[in-house]
Amino acid sequence: MFIDEKYAAPIREWVLNKENRERFFHDPDMKGVYSVCGLPHTQLEDKNRLRSGFPYLEMFKVYQQILKHFELPRTQELDREFGALISYSEAGHKVQPHKDPNPPRRIHTRFNVLISKSEKGGEAIIDEQVISTEVNEVWVCAAGKYTHSSVTVEGDTPRILLSYGTYLTEQQLQRVLNKNI
Numbered sequence: 001m002f003i004d005e006k007y008a009a010p011i012r013e014w015v016l017n018k019e020n021r022e023r024f025f026h027d028p029d030m031k032g033v034y035s036v037c038g039l040p041h042t043q044l045e046d047k048n049r050l051r052s053g054f055p056y057l058e059m060f061k062v063y064q065q066i067l068k069h070f071e072l073p074r075t076q077e078l079d080r081e082f083g084a085l086i087s088y089s090e091a092g093h094k095v096q097p098h099k100d101p102n103p104p105r106r107i108h109t110r111f112n113v114l115i116s117k118s119e120k121g122g123e124a125i126i127d128e129q130v131i132s133t134e135v136n137e138v139w140v141c142a143a144g145k146y147t148h149s150s151v152t153v154e155g156d157t158p159r160i161l162l163s164y165g166t167y168l169t170e171q172q173l174q175r176v177l178n179k180n181i
Contacts, residue, residue: 001069001138001180003062008115008136010055011062015088015160016116020052025088036093041083059084063164066111066138070176072166079108079165089122089159095150097125100143106167108144109176113137113162119155124148140180142173 014020024046025037042049042059050056063084067076078084081100100108112124117135124131124139127146133139141148143165153159168176 002136007058007061010058012115036089039086043084085163087161089153094152097147097149099147102144107173109168110141110143111164116160118153118157118159121151121154122159123151
């Protein structure tokens, strides 16, 4: 599944604006070095982000495309930990191996899409398998079931990831994974 470029482009342009990243994104290492930074819970309206021209409609439309493709309810709630997350990574960054926490009887699942792909690296690694994708191609990560990480980003083009987290039952997850093949 690929998301429509008409939705990806405004999000990518907003993220590539360094002023927006410096103002709204969080540095997980808190060192002020932006080899990686993220903006969680983009589904929540923020007055300052709204004034900056944040593409709320496009973020919503991408999620709706994903839900429709995977035959999930249009009202599927986002997870409480990160919700609709945007991640920005430059050369030298890689996601460390980890597994996300699950609530009772649910599996934390993330629907991911690179709207900007680094020249080399940046691919997801799920359960020790490298997942190769194209720009705007969606992949599913059963983040509460499998250890996941990424290959180190290389080159001048940043890796920009949209990641929509939700909690699925085992049955829902199996249907989603079967449709993802």
